[in-house]
Each structure stands twice: as C-alpha cells, then as structure tokens.
Amino acid sequence: MKATLVELIGKISSGCMTALDIERIADEAAAAYADPTGFLAANPDINYDDTFPIPLGEWIVVGSLPDTVxxxxxxxxxxxxxxxxxxxxxxxxxxxxxxxxxxxxxxxxxxxxxxxxxxxxxxxxxxxxxxxxxxxxxxxxxxxxxxxxxxxxxxxxxxxxxxxxxxxxxxxxxxx
Known part of the structure; x- marks a missing residue:
C-alpha cells in the first residue's frame, strides 16, 4: 500500500511537494489503512471517528495534502x-x-x-x-x-x- 500511495501522492502533487513530505504522508496513511485502531491510539490528536464516510488511511491522505494540491x-x-x-x-x-x-x-x-x-x-x-x-x-x-x-x-x-x-x-x- 505504501508504494501505491507514494506514487499516487507524487503524481497528484505535480511537483508541489517534496519527496520527504510525500514519503511521510504515505507512511502515515499506510499505517492508518493497516491498523486504524492502533493508529488512532498512537495519534490521539487525529480528529477521526467511524462516522466519517472514508477510511482512516484516506482521511490521512486527504487531510495531509496542502492547499496547493x-x-x-x-x-x-x-x-x-x-x-x-x-x-x-x-x-x-x-x-x-x-x-x-x-x-x-x-x-x-x-x-x-x-x-x-x-x-x-x-x-x-x-x-x-x-x-x-x-x-x-x-x-x-x-x-x-x-x-x-x-x-x-x-x-x-x-x-x-x-x-x-x-x-x-x-x-x-x-x-x-
């Protein structure tokens, strides 16, 4: 999943994000996709619950993209x-x-x-x-x-x- 997310974020950012930022977001999102409960426990500051219409990993991707992307x-x-x-x-x-x-x-x-x-x-x-x-x-x-x-x-x-x-x-x- 991480490799998919790195490539996806890289392509949608069209050069607006650094490789380091892309890697960080992909890491966090892949962890959130793999173990949502564990991710939320480790990151209590994340504003997410199961009433949201998208999975936590997708929420991390969407919420982490800058307003230039x-x-x-x-x-x-x-x-x-x-x-x-x-x-x-x-x-x-x-x-x-x-x-x-x-x-x-x-x-x-x-x-x-x-x-x-x-x-x-x-x-x-x-x-x-x-x-x-x-x-x-x-x-x-x-x-x-x-x-x-x-x-x-x-x-x-x-x-x-x-x-x-x-x-x-x-x-x-x-x-x-």
Missing amino acids: LFQADTYADLFAQIVASFGPAVAFNLKAKQLAKTEALTALNRIQLQMSAMAKEDGGYVLMNFSQLLDDELQVVLVYGNDVPRVLELCSAAGIAAAPALEALKVAVHQ
Missing part, C-alpha cells in the same frame, strides 16, 4: 481562484475567476478545464480530477498531468480512493 470550494469561481493562487503571480491565466461567477456549472468547469489543458503541454496539460469523497465542500479536486490520468485512476482504484476526471463526471451527472 487539493482544492476545495463551494463554487467554480472560488475553486479557480485557489488554482490560480497556487501557481503564484508569475503564471498568467487568460480566464479570470469572476468570469465564472454567473455561469452554469458545466460551462464554468469546461472553461477551467480548457484553461488548464493549455498549460504544461509537454505533460498533456492539466486535468481537474475529483478526488476522494466530498467532505465539507461542494467541489474537491486535484490537478493531474493529462499524461498521468490513466495511472492516477489505477492508483486510486488500488488504494480505494474515489477519483474521476471532473469534467467527464459532471457531463455524466448532468445528462442523467
């Missing part, structure tokens, strides 16, 4: 503003968060995905990917290089973490 918001405008902030002022974006404020969800997400696909072309652009179960926010995504999407989906499946390309998932949901 895991984006959580209630609107697409807020989500995009977080993504833009994570890249810093040196990266220019054609799309502005306020342009998303009065658009339908599918239109907003499509615009964000188009903007992100145009970046990091050598890696297949970025794909917004729904990651894990929603906890407190309406939207919860990571950015994954387009070339890495199939492998990230395999790794998520192996770890039991829900994941799907956000735009494809929303298109399916809207057309049901």
Whole structure:
C-alpha cells in the first residue's frame, strides 16, 4: 500500500511537494489503512471517528495534502481562484475567476478545464480530477498531468480512493 500511495501522492502533487513530505504522508496513511485502531491510539490528536464516510488511511491522505494540491470550494469561481493562487503571480491565466461567477456549472468547469489543458503541454496539460469523497465542500479536486490520468485512476482504484476526471463526471451527472 505504501508504494501505491507514494506514487499516487507524487503524481497528484505535480511537483508541489517534496519527496520527504510525500514519503511521510504515505507512511502515515499506510499505517492508518493497516491498523486504524492502533493508529488512532498512537495519534490521539487525529480528529477521526467511524462516522466519517472514508477510511482512516484516506482521511490521512486527504487531510495531509496542502492547499496547493487539493482544492476545495463551494463554487467554480472560488475553486479557480485557489488554482490560480497556487501557481503564484508569475503564471498568467487568460480566464479570470469572476468570469465564472454567473455561469452554469458545466460551462464554468469546461472553461477551467480548457484553461488548464493549455498549460504544461509537454505533460498533456492539466486535468481537474475529483478526488476522494466530498467532505465539507461542494467541489474537491486535484490537478493531474493529462499524461498521468490513466495511472492516477489505477492508483486510486488500488488504494480505494474515489477519483474521476471532473469534467467527464459532471457531463455524466448532468445528462442523467
């Protein structure tokens, strides 16, 4: 499980996390997956109980990802503003968060995905990917290089973490 988590966290962090941080999170999460009761006993400061909709190991992964990797918001405008902030002022974006404020969800997400696909072309652009179960926010995504999407989906499946390309998932949901 640890090797799966190291590779998964490395791919979803797209270079935003150090190898040491990735290793630490994978260690903790693997221990939590293997022995949830023992992990909680050894870490009484962890705010988790069996009413949470995800396993403790997944909770550790989700809770340990920095806000430059895991984006959580209630609107697409807020989500995009977080993504833009994570890249810093040196990266220019054609799309502005306020342009998303009065658009339908599918239109907003499509615009964000188009903007992100145009970046990091050598890696297949970025794909917004729904990651894990929603906890407190309406939207919860990571950015994954387009070339890495199939492998990230395999790794998520192996770890039991829900994941799907956000735009494809929303298109399916809207057309049901």
